[in-house]
Amino acid sequence: MAELDGETIYVDGGAPGDVVSLNMQGARPRIVAVHEPSPHRVEPPCPQAGQCGGCTLQHVSDGFVAEWKREQVISALAHRGIEAEVMPTLTVPPRSRRRATFAARRSNAGVVIGFHEKASSHIVDVSPCLLVKPALIEGLPALAQLLEPGLTRRGEARVSVTTSTNGLDVAVEMPGKTLDRALLSHLSEAGRAAGLARLTWNNEPVAEWRPPVIEFDGLACVPPAGGFLQAVAQAEDALRARVIQAVTSRKRVRRVVDLFSGCGAFTLPLARLAKVDAFDSDAAAIAALDKATRHLQGLKPIRADKRDLFRRPVFAMDLKDYDVAVIDPPRAGGLAQCEQLAKSKVPVVAGVSCNPATFARDARVLIDGGYRLGAVTPVDQFRWSPHVELVAVFERP
Numbered sequence: 162m163a164e165l166d167g168e169t170i171y172v173d174g175g176a177p178g179d180v181v182s183l184n185m186q187g188a189r190p191r192i193v194a195v196h197e198p199s200p201h202r203v204e205p206p207c208p209q210a211g212q213c214g215g216c217t218l219q220h221v222s223d224g225f226v227a228e229w230k231r232e233q234v235i236s237a238l239a240h241r242g243i244e245a246e247v248m249p250t251l252t253v254p255p256r257s258r259r260r261a262t263f264a265a266r267r268s269n270a271g272v273v274i275g276f277h278e279k280a281s282s283h284i285v286d287v288s289p290c291l292l293v294k295p296a297l298i299e300g301l302p303a304l305a306q307l308l309e310p311g312l313t314r315r316g317e318a319r320v321s322v323t324t325s326t327n328g329l330d331v332a333v334e335m336p337g338k339t340l341d342r343a344l345l346s347h348l349s350e351a352g353r354a355a356g357l358a359r360l361t362w363n364n365e366p367v368a369e370w371r372p373p374v375i376e377f378d379g380l381a382c383v384p385p386a387g388g389f390l391q392a393v394a395q396a397e398d399a400l401r402a403r404v405i406q407a408v409t410s411r412k413r414v415r416r417v418v419d420l421f422s423g424c425g426a427f428t429l430p431l432a433r434l435a436k437v438d439a440f441d442s443d444a445a446a447i448a449a450l451d452k453a454t455r456h457l458q459g460l461k462p463i464r465a466d467k468r469d470l471f472r473r474p475v476f477a478m479d480l481k482d483y484d485v486a487v488i489d490p491p492r493a494g495g496l497a498q499c500e501q502l503a504k505s506k507v508p509v510v511a512g513v514s515c516n517p518a519t520f521a522r523d524a525r526v527l528i529d530g531g532y533r534l535g536a537v538t539p540v541d542q543f544r545w546s547p548h549v550e551l552v553a554v555f556e557r558p
């Protein structure tokens with residue numbers, strides 16, 4: 162953010178209080194010299210920070226980013242006329258991201274795999290990387306070899322890699338390259354040699370050598386290849402702890418509804434405490450949750466249903482038997498579902514969000530429907546990026 166002739170403008174790599182020279186040619190202003198640095202400026206901890214597009218906020222202190230993210234939440238709420246207690250931001254540690262999507266391309270020098278350079282399609286090598294778990298980076302050389310016969314010089318592959326308890330779970334999307342017999346045979350051999358847990362190519366299974374298990378608070382689940390998973394286990398733990406607390410702080414909770422459940426990061430642990438009905442539009446996530454449920458012991462009954470909650474929210478009259486609702490929609494928010502919750506009598510709604518703007522919009526609907534918003538906790542799951550997640554609990558007085 163910078164001030165130009167009394168106007169505030171946003172500049173990549175700037176920090177409040179910087180005195181800079183800008184190049185105003187091109188689509189976006191660019192800093193060409195920092196004359197007086199902002200007090201929030203720090204030396205970027207990663208040597209690739211100026212080049213790699215994986216992080217955009219390494220040039221400012223962790224404390225500044227945490228407070229800036231908290232202010233994003235406060236201002237999104239204020240925009241909807243909501244005043245709430247917003248707690249300090251919980252920031253995940255470096256090297257904690259368990260899932261990352263890399264770009265891969267064939268070049269004259271072999272396969273390059275990494276993150277895109279800032280504002281460019283050029284791919285930069287990401288080792289060392291302070292963002293993701295070391296196992297992800299350590300696996301890249303073997304992945305580069307494995308990918309080579311499937312890559313073309315023109316196209317670029319998106320390679321989503323997740324660390325599971327049984328090794329890396331890899332989903333490759335390479336437009337224009339189908340999984341023919343020769344490629345399948347190469348990938349099967351190379352994937353086994355690399356010790357992968359699972360490999361898919363353009364959503365087609367290559368092989369599952371070992372189930373790529375993820376534990377949700379100790380409860381095992383095999384998420385669908387490339388399906389939604391909270392990017393950092395510590396962030397998921399923080400979000401889930403608040404959701405669980407919303408249940409345990411009540412005297413008696415018999416039934417919980419988990420709206421936008423994914424494959425059960427909240428559903429499974431909640432089922433230690435109450436019967437849970439889970440809804441999500443992703444058939445593969447619902448199938449994975451269903452399968453996990455059948456293998457786990459000692460949980461209360463779980464019902465998992467595929468349902469598009471934008472078009473067909475769970476109606477207020479069908480919410481009458483629930484003591485707690487959990488809602489964790491995608492970035493677009495869960496407006497249609499919140500309109501039904503606002504008309505319902507569900508005593509407690511635990512809301513998780515990856516977008517403060519749509520959270521605030523939906524919170525307004527719940528508050529107008531009679532809910533009181535408690536403290537909101539921002540969670541910095543995407544360290545060194547502008548994204549912010551949050552969790553909060555609404556109660557009927």
Ligand SMILES: C[S@@+](CC[C@H](N)C(=O)[O-])C[C@H]1O[C@@H](n2cnc3c(N)ncnc32)[C@H](O)[C@@H]1O
Pocket residue numbers: 389390391421422423424425426427440441442443446468469470471472489490491515
């Ligand atoms: C932020 S994720 C949360 C998943 C889960 N609570 C977790 O923490 O792993 C949002 C979920 O919403 C689901 N989703 C997206 N659009 C949907 C829709 N229209 N109806 C129902 N679910 C939807 C996605 O499949 C995804 O699982």
